[in-house]
Amino acid sequence: MADRPEYPSYPGGDGSGEKPPVAPPQAPPAYGQAPPQHGQQPPPYGQPPPYGQQPLYQQQPPYGQPAYGPPQHGYAPPPAVATNGKAIAALVLGIVSIFFCYLGLLIGPAAIVLGVLAGNELKSRPGAQAGEGLARAGLITGIVGTAIWGLVTALMVIGLTVA
Numbered sequence: 138m139a140d141r142p143e144y145p146s147y148p149g150g151d152g153s154g155e156k157p158p159v160a161p162p163q164a165p166p167a168y169g170q171a172p173p174q175h176g177q178q179p180p181p182y183g184q185p186p187p188y189g190q191q192p193l194y195q196q197q198p199p200y201g202q203p204a205y206g207p208p209q210h211g212y213a214p215p216p217a218v219a220t221n222g223k224a225i226a227a228l229v230l231g232i233v234s235i236f237f238c239y240l241g242l243l244i245g246p247a248a249i250v251l252g253v254l255a256g257n258e259l260k261s262r263p264g265a266q267a268g269e270g271l272a273r274a275g276l277i278t279g280i281v282g283t284a285i286w287g288l289v290t291a292l293m294v295i296g297l298t299v300a
Contacts, residue, residue: 223255224268227275234282241286248279 230248234241255272 218264218267221255221259221266221268221272223251223258224271224275227251227255227279228271229275231275231278231282235278235285238282238285238289241282241289245279245283245286248275248282252276252279 227248230244230251234245234248237244252272252275255268256276259266259269259272
């Protein structure tokens, strides 16, 4: 049996079957505290930290107060950009002209005019106001409302002449 290969030995695997001694477990250091020095015991669980060290938790601010202070970087939030009033009016009138097609003759062209005026204002002063999409949507819905009014009127005329 001299040809048996040599296997690597494991810790405590000297063949005696005994395991090496294990150090007793210690609690990890608390967050924000330095680990205990060699031979020094950490404070017991639930006990306040020694004088001069930070507690494990911070007291929360009262309700309604910001949890964090102002931003620490040097940038201010961007200013709020106002939406063009004509663009909003154009969209509202355009939607109304679609749903109330009998008012389409009055409201549809007003939505078209306001949509064009708002679009021109927004193009002449880029970035000053928002609402390009609203102006375009008001223009489109005004055209659709006017077209529906024209279609309803044409159908009424055809219906009256045929009957």
